[in-house]
Amino acid sequence: MAAHIGRRLRKGATSGVVMAAAVAALAASQAPEMTPPATDNTGGDQAIGAGDTTSPSGHGSVTGDSPYYTDLPPLNPPNLPGASTKLPLTTGPAEAGIPASVYSAYKRAELSIRSTDPGCNLPWQLLAGIGKVESGQARGGRVDANGTASPPILGPALNGNGFALITDTDGGAYDGDTKLDRAVGPMQFIPSTWATWGQDANSDGKKDPNNIYDAAQAAGLYLCANDRNLALKADLDQAILSYNRSREYLNTVLSWVAFYERGTHQIPDGTGVLPVGRSDNGTRGNGSHPTAPLPTVPTTPTPGTQKPKPPAENRPGTVKPPTVPTKPPVTPPVTPPALPAVAKVARLAIVANEKPTTTTGSAFTGLPRVAALDASGKPVPGVSIRFEIVGATDTRFGAGGTTATVTTGSSGLATSPALRAGEKTGTFTVRATVVGRTLRAADFAATVTERRADTLTRLAGDPLSATTGTSFAQKVQVKATDKGALAPGVRVTAVIVTSKTSTEESADGPSFKRADGTTVRTVTLVTGTDGLLTFESGDLLAGDKAGTYYVRLTAPGGGTTFIDLTVGAPATTNPDPTPTPEPTPTPSGSTTPEATSSPSASPSA
Structure with a gap:
């Protein structure tokens, strides 16, 4: 009886999920708790990318079809503005609460991937639905200040008993098991899949599947692979089935996606509702909503009188449920995600030892050029290369900014946009990096000198x-x-x-x-x-x-x-001459000057 009730609940919970997925982008963008991403992806979120290994996992799913939690959402949805309040909200608000760090990781992954792959239409509620069934939202948000699960989250050894048989691929580096692999972390990546899709979304220098930020980013990239548009029901189903190849898993995840799309709220880390039911022991935790009681049967059979019990639906007083087709549903084949171009890049090579130089106010000659190469030295096209001007300078790219992104062509080459110097002289650096990867940068020394005249x-x-x-x-x-x-x-x-x-x-x-x-x-x-x-x-x-x-x-x-x-000196003029004085008249009236007497003569006789 309980199994039939479970099927009816799942069917009801997933109704309308196609419409919900189609409007996921609008719903997510209007969430009041949304935090804007950093400009030009400089805040630590990795927009695109994968791990350092170029080979896919080969097992067809992220988790190796590991066990998952089978709890279903409560019957009563979260209380949203304008929604009917006639139905009592019992466990709904608690189930709708997502631990703060886990919630932040989902939103950051959605915003980062939407900025570089808007055609995927990844809703953060899909990450939340998968995180719920894989780890109960990191065991109710038991993570440290950096978002790392404490203690680490490990699935059972994948020994082929009810799930895939995967022998050790990581030397126990992630799961501590040197014989068999285990699914690791809040999003339950098996080591071989993490080697391809692992991310460093919190910029702490390592790719850790037990870190909710790294794991959510990697899960989003994996779900968007193969150019999927998750607003389409077929692509959404394929993405979820690529995580775990089980129709029951698909329906459970979709139930939680639809539930979270009706509304959620943040709760403190470590206080989330822990799931109960597990797919590997046949239990389904339905504690969040009522279920019909199972008929009571004797626990100790009488020797010699034990007979096979009739099916539950044939017992007296039991309402027979609708006939369920005996033919099992056909699970569509799952195509392993194609490896992103950026994941193939092993190094960034300087094509020529260019040293851009120019005079003040002029355009540069010898622009920086790099090549994206894989491990065998072959060029990798379609990779985003970020050029950045570093140093005290007023030189700018042609559009007026200090950063620019260029996509490598068929030959794997990317050339910096045009550079124009300002009025400041000196030396600075033009740095080239691969967007979404932590690879060694290619630096070019650029110089601005005074304009010259010989x-x-x-x-x-x-x-x-x-x-x-x-x-x-x-x-x-x-x-x-x-x-x-x-x-x-x-x-x-x-x-x-x-x-x-x-x-x-x-x-x-x-x-x-x-x-x-x-x-x-x-x-x-x-x-x-x-x-x-x-x-x-x-x-x-x-x-x-x-x-x-x-x-x-x-x-x-x-x-x-x-x-x-x-x-x-200024010119000078001659002064007027001194006038000659008039002669003085004598007593005798003579006008001639008196003559000087000669020496006295001897007197006469």
């Missing part, structure tokens, strides 16, 4: 002259060229000196007038798009000291020239 030539207006206290009125131009071509954007240093052999600026005399009215004797000027420097009238002040001076111009690349400056 020749500076005066065109007109030289020499310049002015008087003290004024400015030089003449206009003079200087042309900058490099290897015979005009050199725009070159930073030219101009210094006023007292001789063409002097390296120190003059302490007095002419000066440059700045826009704010202050004066200096050393300035840096930039050539225009025509490669010219122009000194306009009033740009140079003569100063207060007459003499001969020079403007020494130098440019990166060796270009040098001088502009002669002559400062003269």
Whole structure:
């Protein structure tokens, strides 16, 4: 009787799952607890990828068809906004609670995979459904702060007794068994499958099947393999059956997926509802909803009187259930997932020892190029390569960012997008990495130098002259060229000196007038798009000291020239001559000056 009730419950629980799967993407994206993923997948989530081994498990399923928990969801769904509240919610809310770390791992895996494989339409509720039947959500959320199950979760030895026979493939590294393999961790990966699909989703440097973040990411990638669209019922069934090749397993998982799609909530780690029923002992835990009692039968038979009991449905007072077809359902063949291209990459090789270089404000030549190669050295196409600018620089990719992703072509090659330097000189790194894999990066040293001019030539207006206290009125131009071509954007240093052999600026005399009215004797000027420097009238002040001076111009690349400056004193005028005084009249009225007397003669007689 209980078996028939179980079948009816499963049938009811899975009704409408096709519609639920079709809208899984919308339901997940509107969940209030959703945490946005890191930009460009830099926060530790691995968007795509697999383990370091290139061969699939060969056993046709993730778990090796290990035992699973057969508990079914409660009859009463979680209480959602707008839903009817007439039915009492007994064990529903408790069953709908998912431990916080486990819930976070499912959501992160969904967001990461949707960002790189949106066509898969992976709902996190599918991961939750599988996690429920495989480990009871990591034994009710018994994980440490990093999300690792404590103690580790191990299935029974796969000895072929009711499930697959798989001899040891990992030397006991994951399951501690050197004779037979066991399913490991919250998502129950057998070691050979984990070797292919293992992930490091929490960026702790290791791929651990007992870590819920690593395991959920790997499970999502496995379910999306072979270009599956999980919004389609056929692809959804195939994905679940690739996990465990059992129709009963499929129905149980779908029941929990539909249950979780109606609503869930987070609960503290370690407080989740633990499942009871197990597929390997024939029990089905239905404690979350009522079941019909089994008829009571004697436990100690009377010797010689024991007879075969009639089937339960033929006993008096028992309602005979609908006839169940005797022909067992046909399980569709399960196609092992194809290995993702990124999982085949063994190393990232530098195609040529390119050293990108350019001058300020210019495009780079010699762009970085890498090749994605497998273990045998063959190119791997269709792999996402991430190029990143690292270091203190204002160089950017053509689109203006510091990161860019390029997919390898048929020859396995990927070339960095165009790079353009800013105004900052110096050396920085362009780093190439494989998206979704922890492989050694390929680094390229890039350099930005000043624009150069090997020749500076005066065109007109030289020499310049002015008087003290004024400015030089003449206009003079200087042309900058490099290897015979005009050199725009070159930073030219101009210094006023007292001789063409002097390296120190003059302490007095002419000066440059700045826009704010202050004066200096050393300035840096930039050539225009025509490669010219122009000194306009009033740009140079003569100063207060007459003499001969020079403007020494130098440019990166060796270009040098001088502009002669002559400062003269202002012109002067002669003063008026002193007037001749009028002669003084004598007593006799003579107008002639009195003559000087000669020496006295001897008196006369």
